[in-house]
Amino acid sequence: MSNSPYGKSFGFRLFRTFSVIVMVFAIFFAIAVVSYQKRLVTGDLVKEGKMISILLGSSLKPWIFAENPAMLKDALKDIMEYRNVTFVTFYNARGESIYTGSRTSRPVEGPVFSPPDFARMVFAESDARYFHVDDLTNSIDIVSPVPMEAPSNAGDALYFSPGSSRQKEVTIGYIRVGISKDSLRKEEKAIIARVAFATFLGILAGLIILFISIRRVTVPLSALTEHVRLFGTGEVTENVPVTTDDEIGRLAAAFNTMSENIRRRDEEKALLQNRLLQSEKLESVGRLARGVAHDFNNILSTVQGSLFLIEKKFQLDGAMMRHVGQIQKSLARARALIQRIITFSRAQVIEKRLMELNSFIRRVSPALANIGDDNVNLAIALAGEDILVMGDPLQLEQLIINLVSNARDAMPEGGEIHVSTDTALINVKDAEKLPSLRPGGYAVIRVADTGGGIEEGTREKIFEPFFTTKENGKGTGLGLSIVYGVVEQHKGYIDVVSEKGRGTTFSVYLPLFEKKADSQDNSQ
Amino acid sequence: MSGKFSAVITAVILALLCGAAHAEGPPVLVIKSADISPYDEAVEGFKKTCNCRVREVNLPDIDSGGIREIVSENRPGLILAVGVDALSLAVAVKGTPIVYSMVPTALLPEISGRNLSGVSMYITPEKYINAISELFPLLRRVGVVFDPAWSGPFIRDAERAAHKKGIELVLKQVGRPSEVISALHGLKNSVNLLWMIPDPTVVNPETFKYMLDISYQRHIPVFTFARKYVEIGAAAGLNSVPYDSGMEAGEIAAQLLTKGLPETPIRVGAKNVSLLVNRRILKKIGIAIPAEVGGRTVNVE
Incomplete structure (x- = not known):
């Protein structure tokens, strides 16, 4: 079992362990209940025997006192009809048997009492010690004394009630009642059957509850395990x-x-x-x-x-x-x-010099406007602050013209081209993602169109020379390659964001002018 | 007339002087066997006629040592023992006159002495027979269980009295209490009244219950000797009146206190007895009593 997948399952082992615990507890509980119920039933039988003994002692006291077997036999007729009573024996005060009535021919179970036995039985007035109870194999043997108020013996009590003082009692004889255990056995069987059934139901209910509880734990755990496994194999996506x-x-x-x-x-x-x-x-x-x-x-x-x-x-x-x-x-x-x-x-060979990007854009904007067709609107939005970069104006002009031309070509049905400038701060984390960039401030030139966007598979090739999606003869496939080359020569970075059907945005990042950078660039 | 008047005045003065002398003399120590109503009534009767100072003690509250202590402290002129137990204790005190009351006759032979006088609860058999004859004139066979050792002379007197009244006593002798039930069992078909005499061998709670069983089953009245049995189921009985017994004991005490111990102790039985009936029981067993007798009975239920 332990080698099977179920055996190795945490849920199964948990279930097995708790099931064993539940069953052990249920069985112990059942045993305790049966034992308790048996004691109760035995106690009831003993009570019954005591009650019979008391009644016999009370009603037949004169005949016990008189040691009259004939009258005792006569009086016992009714009581012997009672199924639980197997025998009744009356003894006199000296412990000598007066009369024994028995329902069956079976010999009386238990010891044969001799007069000294009664002397050894200590009877007190409390109920606990008033009866001598023997739990025998087939019957419960109850011996009780028959008390009587002491004869007055010519004292005042012959004439007067003793008032509040307690009248002395003497024992005038003993009654021994045998109570059959047949009914006890039947009741025991019924108790065992009831308790077994209840225990079975309890275990079943316990196991179901246990199963559900463990499932509530193990199902998420299994799902997690499966995800971890899939994650390990790289298959997980959710x-x-x-x-x-x-x-x-x-x-x-x-x-x-x-x-x-x-x-x-x-x-x-x-x-x-x-x-x-x-x-x-x-x-x-x-x-x-x-x-x-x-x-x-x-x-x-x-x-x-x-x-x-x-x-x-x-x-x-x-x-x-x-x-x-x-x-x-x-x-x-x-x-x-x-x-x-x-x-x-x-x-x-490029000739970099300090240039203000917004002014530069403004200067080339007429040329850009000429690039567009009638159905293409060019919008220019420049940053409010001056943006200083070290760049080659000719090459940058070529760059922006190529980008705008490319945008125009991406919108044969017309649309809008937005040219904008901005600045951006590339931190260390961003720079790690863009190996060609160093952390620092950058000028950004964005050229966005509202064209159909670039296909996913095409985006990786757009900077390759002679790659074009245009018809033969309509493009050399060098426009964006030149843009890429210019950006690289300016130690910048070009980012392309394209969404199918909503257009493409090229963002050119050029290092902002810094004195240190300036001196380095000049030295190069 | 003036001579008669003078004699009366003189007698009254003498009586008052005597009474004053008793009241101012040594006290009487009253020992009660128990704190029960009949003994209290007897003491009240005693006080009525004794004309003496009394100091009462109850036996459950004191032992023999305590009695001796009280006697030595108070130096009583007389001890009144009310009940058997009190008398048993009092006889241990030597040299002081003892008067008993509420004591069954049967015990007296065991206690003797010149200083011992009193009134027992003994009611003569004639009184019983007369009462039975008056109350139940139609019931002529009277069953009696007795122990000759205790009640032999009583039964002999009873037989004579019964013979005079035309009543037949059906007697059963027993020697042990355990024989009583069988004796009663043997009597139940041959008598029409059960007479329970004050015999300690015969009388005990079980025998009395069995008598009542016979009484109710066979419609046989039980005639008894004490109030308590009439109260709990006997049809009728004679009862020594405790107050009267106390009064008689008081008279004896007064005599002893004034005249000293007599040569022969004064020991008398119950002079005044009351005839008790339990009308409820009589009705249940279907026995009627003559109307002329009914007026003289005390109903006890």
Whole structure:
């Protein structure tokens, strides 16, 4: 049993232990009740015997006094009809038997009293000692003296009542009554049956109550255990239901808090890892792009030089000039592309200087307004205070233009673009979640649209170069890559919050200007 | 006339002087066996005729040592013993005249002495027979259980008196109390009245109850010798009147106090007796008593 799952169950063991206790108590209680009831019934029989003895002693006193067996026999007829009386023996004052009446031919159980036996029986006037009671196997033997007021013997009492003084009593004989235990045995059986039934019901009720009580303890415990197990395997997604206010309830609540914290930490960890991965990926891509752009730029320079020599040395006709012009246009586009790749790959040399962000936004706002279509409203909300940052105005202009352009492209059906500035304080805890940031004050440029939002799977790739969701030919896939590159070069951070159907918000964090930071930046 | 008047005056003065002399003499110590009403009545009767100072003590309150102490302190001129127990104690005091009252006759032979006088409750058999004859003129067979050792002479006198009245005594002799019930059992079909005499062998609570059983079952009246039995179920009886007994004892005491101890002790039986009936019992057992006798009876219920 103990090897089975039930045997190992805490609830089962608890139930088993308490069941044994309940049953042991119930059995002891039943034994005590039966014993008590038996004593009561025996006591009733003894009382009955005493009562018969008293009645016989009172009513037959003259014949006991007269030691008249014939009259005693006659008087006993009725009493011997009573089923519980097995025999009655009368003795005189000297303890000699006068007459014995018996209901059965069975010999009288118990000792045969001889006259000295009565002398040994101490009878007092109190009820407890007035009767000599023997509890025999088949009967209860009760011997009682028959008292009589002492004959006056010529004293005053012959003529007068003794007043308040107590009349002396003498014993004129003894009565011995045998009470059958047959009725006692029947009653005992009935008592045992009743008590056994009551005990059975009591145990049953006790076990049911016990089962319910233990279930109330173990069910939440089992649920908690199962949740802990699932939590251990990583399958748990829900909180443990807290159904009670007791220790188990508090344990469940504590577990919920703990699992919630761990889950959040895991999510944050996963997010961080994802960001790190993204960052590393973009770094790799950037490195690759930097190399490719550099080599490609050299190639383009060679082609450009060669084309210039061709134009100088050879008299080209009109058709050929058109081809050369076409090549030059392509070269220009290629250079522009290379330039953007360089910007993304942070290979571009930036020239940071102290700039006030709100003024900067105001300055570029006409260009931003031109980006929007007719069905796109541009709203600019600038912070009330001046926001000083160290930045490259050209690159930051490129950044904001790209973000607004991206917002516009996200709303082909029209909508609103909100450009705002703000400041934020990134504390140590926030900084831990954003490894690219250091704790401190940051300027925030937010560009929010009311477009359809970014798909969950797409969000991770939006900063990758040449990744676009636009139709072929409508986008290079470098806009947000350039934004990312600019932010990185400014030691900032870009956050994207997008909700499907409600729009996307890009938040660019740029370190606020500080003298120390300023000096460091300048040194770089 | 003047001579007669002078004699009366002289007698009265002498009587008052005598009385004053008694009242101023040594006190009489009254010892009662118990503090019960008949003894109190006897003492009252005694005071009525003794004309003496008395000091009363009750036996339950005092023992023989205490009596001797009281006697030596008070130096009584006489002791009145009321009841058997009081008399038993009083006889231990030597040299002081003792007068008894409320004492059954049967005990007296055991106590003797020149200083012992008194009035017993003894009622002569003739008085019993006369009373039975008057009260129950139709009942002629009277059953008596007796112990010859105690009541032999009494029964002989009773037989003579009964014979004179035409009453037949059906006698059963017993030697032990345990024989009484069987003796009564043997009598119950042959008598029409049970006479319970003051015989200590015969009289005890169980025998009396059995007599009552016979009385109620057989409609046989029980005629007894003391008030208490009439009160609890006997049909009728003679009773020595305690007050009268006390008065007679008082007269004897006065004589002893004035004249000293006589040569022969003065010992008398009950002079005045009352005829008691329990009309309720008589009615239950269906026995009527003659109307002319009824006026002289005392009803006790």
